[in-house]
Amino acid sequence: MQKKIKSRFPKKLLLANPRGFCAGVKRAIDTLDDLVKKYPNQTIYCYHQIVHNKTVVNDFQKKGVVFVENLDEVPESSILVFSSHGVSPAIRLKAKDRQLKAVDATCPFVLKTHMEVKQYAANNYKIIYIGQTNHDETIGTTGEAPNQTYTITKQEDIDLLNFPKDSDIALVTQTTLSFDETESLVKSIEKKFPKIIKPKLSDICSATQSRQNGVKEIVKKGAQVVIVMGSKNSSNSNKLKTVAEKMGAKAYLVDDISEINLANLENINYVGLTAGASLPEYKVTEAIEWFKKQGTQDIEEITGDQERLITFQPQ
Ligand code: SF4
Missing domain, CATH: 3.40.1010.20 (4-hydroxy-3-methylbut-2-enyl diphosphate reductase, catalytic domain)
Known part of the structure; x- marks a missing residue:
């Protein structure tokens, strides 16, 4: 006290x-809440925290939801929710292989960046992704094209990028970064790679x-x-x-x-x-x-x- x-x-x-x-958090929470109400006699599993908040996670745990970091922990055929931060295609595939009933609570703003990475990768672009390494969202989004994405968090990471200046390069960012900090990183990247394609709208939601x-x-x-x-x-x-x-x-x-x-x-x-x-x-x-x-x-x-x-x- x-x-x-x-x-x-x-x-x-x-x-x-x-x-x-x-809106994205509300949608994810409502998705999980609806499943808890609809299937009161089944354990609902969630891959990663539904949103990154201790109170919300504790409240769902009290209702019986089990949060996992590894799909091997989920019994076959169970209901599994993908959190608001999104997952890579490899995780979607693994859930399918284990015959899990997957429900996607990924925020649509995050899904937009998945689409961008997929499209650029399909056109053989290298993709510079500004985001936090090891964050659930970064892992999920860069997992769309793991061999073509380069995650950077700070100026020194840009200095280490050594593609030819005229390479086909596109820029995608995590949705929840600091607008001002990201802007200064974007300026440095543009200076180094003037031909880079930037998102049409900022990816920061x-x-x-x-x-x-x-x-x-x-x-x-x-x-x-x-x-x-x-x-x-x-x-x-x-x-x-x-x-x-x-x-x-x-x-x-x-x-x-x-x-x-x-x-x-x-x-x-x-x-x-x-x-x-x-x-x-x-x-x-x-x-x-x-x-x-x-x-x-x-x-x-x-x-x-x-x-x-x-x-x-x-x-
Ligand atoms: S991307 Fe933005 S709108 Fe979506 S869940 Fe994160 S903070 Fe909310």
Whole structure:
């Protein structure tokens, strides 16, 4: 149980809007939830965490869902859900071989990047993929053409690329990166390979961009500290933290408000609060109530760019 802070506590809480669930996360969660309700007497398996959020995963585990990292753990003929981050064709094939009843909860924005990689690969392009190595999404997307994709995360990786300047090269990115950081990597890649084909629209999804813009707005309004609610393995949540830090604020990533180190909020006037795309809103509500109990009375919601309104139906 946290103690109430005795010294000066933030006078004002600035809430970022939009925050929390995006359409792709909602669709994935609804897909899994519908299966749990439809087949109450069967174990539903999910390949990887349905979304990268501890609370959501724990809530599903309580309902009997089993999350696996290896398809060998799934009994033949079981129902298996592919998570919102997508899977490679090799995993789809393995699921088929094991006669699993696969249900795909991959976010349509992620599927779009799978299509791009597939099409470029079919036309013999080399594909530079900007993304986090070992992230579920990166593994799934680059798995569409493993011999033709080159994953880069930083400037030094670009320096190591040694294709001839006039090679046929295309660029694809992970959907949940920091817009500003990616832009600077794209500029470096373009300088090195001027003929490179870029995505027609940015692959970074609108939900990621609008949440990052929301963080910028709360820092501009004076937030000295930004609390990002989300899990440590959530790419978009980590990027919200990075954006806040780049804007000059201190930022902390927590799954639950109880993880906040109270010393980090002492003598701060304005604190900002946002949530990654996979965090349920009830965790934000709990955090707001906690701030009120600590004595923060002035709470303002800062509405930034709204993402394009998209609804994805469950599978
Ligand atoms: S953050 Fe973007 S890519 Fe990821 S699930 Fe949400 S809409 Fe899809």
